[in-house]
Amino acid sequence: MNKFLKQKETVFALIGGLFLLLAISIWQVSESLAIFFYILSYITAGYYKAKEGVLDLYQDRSLNVEILMILAAVGAAVIGHWGEGAVLIFIFSISGAMETYSLEKSEKDLSRLITLAPEEALLQNDDGTTEQIPVSELQEGMKLLVKNGxxxxxxxxVTSGHSSIDESSITGEPIPVEKTEGDDVFNGTINGSGTFLMTVTKKDEDSLFRKMIRLVEEAKQNRPPSQQLIEKIEGPYVVGVLIVVGLMLLSPLVLDLSFETVFYRAMVLLVVASPCAVVASIMPALLAGMSTGARKGVLMKGGTYLEVLTRAEAVAFDKTGTITKGEPVVTDFYVIDENEEERLLSGIVSVESQSSHPLATAIVSYGRERGIKNGETVIETEAKVGLGVIARTDKHHYRIGNARFMNDIPAQLEERRAEWQQEGKTVMLLERDERTLGIIAVKDEIREEAKQLIQALNRRGTETIMITGDNEATAASISREAGLTSWVSECMPEQKVKEVEKLKEKHETVVMVGDGVNDAPAMARADVGIAMGSGTDAAIESSDIVLIDSDLKQIDLSFRLSTRLRKIMMQNLVFSVAVILLLIVANFMQNLNLPFAVIGHEGSTILVILNGLRMLKE
Incomplete structure (x- = not known):
């Protein structure tokens, strides 16, 4: 409330209200002095709205609701209804101040990031000395010292030290995250109690924080279709109202009517026909919804995407890193001779430790969990694309790969291979010295929140599809386990775009969710592209919505916000139009005077704004 009262627009409106009270109180004593205070009330309370109306008229060459209200107030003064005109200006200015406050309040969470960006960094030189440098000069590989607070x-x-980091500016989560050597840290987050040394991995302009700031700037400039439509028809509508008012003023020339009465009714019409509440039906609610999303880790490049999301009839997902964790784990390991199990695994771990491939990483992690160490020295390795890897150690020769890569496959291994592949697992046979001795299966685990999201979308009647480059067996298994409606396997990036286009032929609105470079074209083609915050730069740039914390539950939140926004927008539009029609009818029946017209008109505007602000609550 204090912030509302400190706004200049509010201060001017309240001063105008004070002059209005003075004028009313001394009217019986001195009409001329009262009129003087009425004029002061007109000027102070109406300053901001008059300025806005005139500037819009000059810049856009189109009439607007502010002009209607100014004309109505001036018209009331012309026929001696100074008090009613001043009341009109005062209430109009208060509702305008409320709208400005609500928009600023909603934008606060969106703009908050910009003020959090650090401007300097403490660089640690090779000789151990430190110096402050602008963050704009940071380069990859530089060593920075980050002190507590x-x-x-x-x-x-993090290269040395440890601390707890407040990542709420990025993820929206208030609980600090513990960071030790090897952990990633992000620009704009707050260091807790510890001091640590870090290595820069991205220049300032490429950091996640800067990307978020760019998204915020885009969001503030982007106006949704419904608001654009209202703004488009506002000018012609105002012209129509002025034409009707003009005809009313001419009617005493041909009809036996009092000009003063007709003029008064024309001024009332200017007030009640003004679409202030209609204009305020969309943006306060929309910005409030975007603000709530931003607080919960959902950044939108514009209100358009929040508005259309509720109309989505199909949601397409990438597999790896989206539906699945993107971190394969070993699920099964079998060796024909149990006595050879640890020795074979030791050799396999030695070979795979030379590779950074996700499947190799999964095998090495599995070995470490079982206490297996590198038991052999790897002399040479050779990767065979689409097949596997050949390796020679100081003790043996190894082949690790698919069935086409093996010299011979024993029946008991072939049986397991077929079974595990049907379960959607990636299966690798293990050969040592030209004898296939074992088999290992790796699977990328499904995110638990992915299952929950897909269930929620299915309950909404939304088609859920997985579009992946993986093989048919794996795609089918993952889709069934996740509860997806359908899937498309073995898709190259260009094929993913075609699949999205096929969906758009069947559905009004299509959403694509992904995290990789190969997902970017499909996300750009979809009506709404949603990227994981941990995804690639290309995916984030191509998307319309970014999940900062890469949490799929945020998609369900976005859908709920979109549905709620649509309901509130419809409530506002129906209510505001109904009030306008009711007041117009009452005016032509000569049952409405100017003060009640002002209260009814501006009251509806205030109620619409307050209803829109309900979007600030989750």
């Missing part, structure tokens, strides 16, 4: 100045990796 400071903001992390760049995206990077």
């Amino acid at each position: 400071e903001r992390v100045p760049a995206d990077g990796t």
